[in-house]
Amino acid sequence: MPRIPIVPTILVLAAVGVMIWLGFWQLRRLDEKESLLAHYAAAQTMSTEVAWPKGEAAEKDMLYRHARIDCVGVTNRSSMAGRNAGGESGMAQTAECQLGDGSQALVVLGWSRLPMAAGTWNGGTLHGVIAPGPRLVAVPAVAGLEANAIPDPSEIPNNHFAYAVQWFFFAATALVIYALALMKRGKK
Missing domain, CATH: 2.40.50 (OB fold (Dihydrolipoamide Acetyltransferase, E2P))
Structure with a gap:
C-alpha cells in the first residue's frame, strides 16, 4: 500500500474546505439578497415621498x-x-x-x-x-x-445560488483530481 503524501493532502483538504465554506456563504447571501430584493419591491409600491437619504445606511x-x-x-x-x-x-x-x-x-x-x-x-x-x-x-x-x-429592483441579479453550486462543484472537482493523482501515483 503506497503512502499518502501528508502535506499535499492537507493542502488539498484545506482548499476543499475553503471552497465548501464559500458555497455555504453564498447560500447565506442568497437569503440576504432575497430579503433585500423583497424590501426593494415593497419600497417601490410605497407612494409616500421620503426625504433625500443622508449616509450610506x-x-x-x-x-x-x-x-x-x-x-x-x-x-x-x-x-x-x-x-x-x-x-x-x-x-x-x-x-x-x-x-x-x-x-x-x-x-x-x-x-x-x-x-x-x-x-x-x-x-x-x-x-x-x-x-x-x-x-x-x-x-x-x-x-x-x-x-x-x-428604476426597477427586479433588474438586480441574484446569482448566489449559482455561485454556491459553482463552489461545491470546484470542491468536488478538486477531490476527484487529487484522488486520480493519488491513484496514478500508486500505480508507479
Whole structure:
C-alpha cells in the first residue's frame, strides 16, 4: 500500500474546505439578497415621498422609494447611458444639485438620444424615485426631456445560488483530481 503524501493532502483538504465554506456563504447571501430584493419591491409600491437619504445606511434603506428634493443650484451637468420609458437606449441627462443644507444630490433629469441635452435646467423642486448611486430619477422628466425608465429592483441579479453550486462543484472537482493523482501515483 503506497503512502499518502501528508502535506499535499492537507493542502488539498484545506482548499476543499475553503471552497465548501464559500458555497455555504453564498447560500447565506442568497437569503440576504432575497430579503433585500423583497424590501426593494415593497419600497417601490410605497407612494409616500421620503426625504433625500443622508449616509450610506439611509441610502440603502431608501432605494426605490419616491422622494422630493429642492435643488437650489446646479453645480455640474453630465450624461450617462440610460433607457427611456419605452426601453430605448440613449443618454440619461444628469445634474449635480446643491441642496438647501449644503449637501449634494445626483439627479437624472430625463432621457434623450443626444448627450448633454439638458443644459438649460438650473434647479427647482424635483419628484422622483431613488435609484442606486444614489440618484434621483425625476418623475416626470424636466427640461423638455423624455421620461427615463423607472428604476426597477427586479433588474438586480441574484446569482448566489449559482455561485454556491459553482463552489461545491470546484470542491468536488478538486477531490476527484487529487484522488486520480493519488491513484496514478500508486500505480508507479
